[in-house]
Amino acid sequence: LADGTRRILIDTDPGIGTPRADVDDGIAILLALCSPVLDIAGITTVKGNTDVHSGTANVLRLLRDAGRTEIPVAKGCSRPIGREVPEIVERRLSWIPPAAEDAAFRTSERGVDFMIDTVMGSPSKTTIVAMGPLTNVALAMIEEPGVCNFIDEIVVMGGSIYASGTRPRVEFNILNDPEAADIVFESGVPITLIPLDVTTSVRFRKETIKPWAEADSPLIRRVHDLTVDWMEYRYIVRGEEDVGCYFHDAMNVAYLVDPDMFISVDARIVVELRGEHTRGQTVVHMGASEAGHPISKVLVGVDRARFTRMVVDEIATQFR
Ligand code: RIB
Numbered sequence: 317l318a319d320g321t322r323r324i325l326i327d328t329d330p331g332i333g334t335p336r337a338d339v340d341d342g343i344a345i346l347l348a349l350c351s352p353v354l355d356i357a358g359i360t361t362v363k364g365n366t367d368v369h370s371g372t373a374n375v376l377r378l379l380r381d382a383g384r385t386e387i388p389v390a391k392g393c394s395r396p397i398g399r400e401v402p403e404i405v406e407r408r409l410s411w412i413p414p415a416a417e418d419a420a421f422r423t424s425e426r427g428v429d430f431m432i433d434t435v436m437g438s439p440s441k442t443t444i445v446a447m448g449p450l451t452n453v454a455l456a457m458i459e460e461p462g463v464c465n466f467i468d469e470i471v472v473m474g475g476s477i478y479a480s481g482t483r484p485r486v487e488f489n490i491l492n493d494p495e496a497a498d499i500v501f502e503s504g505v506p507i508t509l510i511p512l513d514v515t516t517s518v519r520f521r522k523e524t525i526k527p528w529a530e531a532d533s534p535l536i537r538r539v540h541d542l543t544v545d546w547m548e549y550r551y552i553v554r555g556e557e558d559v560g561c562y563f564h565d566a567m568n569v570a571y572l573v574d575p576d577m578f579i580s581v582d583a584r585i586v587v588e589l590r591g592e593h594t595r596g597q598t599v600v601h602m603g604a605s606e607a608g609h610p611i612s613k614v615l616v617g618v619d620r621a622r623f624t625r626m627v628v629d630e631i632a633t634q635f636r
């Protein structure tokens with residue numbers, strides 16, 4: 317856009333608000349709400365961290381509490397294109413989503429249709445900020461291939477380049493819909509991939525987010541408490557090495573707001589679809605320039621202090 321702002325559509329599987337579900341989509345959305353350079357054209361939800369109905373309720377409540385109900389939200393796909401990965405059943409047994417979310421600001425349009433209409437209905441190109449399984453994005457491309465000409469970049473939190481230590485070779489968003497990821501990575505639309513290798517290089521702990529506990533905003537104090545719950549769940553139930561977590565999806569927003577804080581390489585990204593034991597893995601051919609295959613940008617490094625400061629300080633101070 318002329319004034320240096322960037323039009324974005326956020327596609328997300330927001331667990332924030334659902335017990336035992338990742339809060340990082342919510343952190344990313346709050347960070348995006350803080351940025352004067354991001355023009356949020358809309359938010360679509362997808363099944364991932366939680367079911368799509370709970371996810372939609374979670375994001376509507378977040379926007380209502382942030383005073384940003386002008387941002388339209390559309391409910392997307394409730395399951396992947398390919399075979400479903402067994403859910404973490406405990407979560408489904410423990411929580412009943414609140415009554416139908418406030419319809420005041422949820423569009424009735426299907427998420428995929430909303431994505432197509434929002435992207436193709438603007439004179440400016442749109443950046444898709446993909447923070448969950450890529451089901452909605454892939455189906456938009458299938459239903460309306462022309463949508464690709466109206467997208468300037470898809471920033472995807474997903475994949476894993478090198479497994480090491482506690483970092484798996486397969487990552488949740490891609491694993492939960494490998495066919496969708498393959499369609500998106502092969503689409504020819506410029507992709508920036510933000511893999512676990514870089515998102516797990518910045519750990520957030522209780523003391524890191526303490527400013528949120530002292531924030532003026534009741535919303536941010538609630539986000540603090542939900543984040544601590546998530547950290548403790550990961551430590552107690554999932555056996556993580558310490559009480560902390562990663563804000564994977566917040567890196568998508570940080571990259572758009574301040575790309576200089578990252579190091580990137582060109583690479584060809586392929587998704588394993590058929591491996592009996594490797595389905596959903598991403599294979600990243602670094603520096604590849606194989607003719608006829610899309611070349612993507614992959615973030616491989618971040619200024620950790622700068623990223624931490626942006627996430628903690630912006631969210632602690634920008635809400636009332
Ligand atoms: O693997 C991390 C990704 O899976 C994040 O987007 C998190 O929110 C979950 O969707």
Ligand code: CA
Nearest residue numbers: 329341447448
């Ligand atoms: Ca996510």
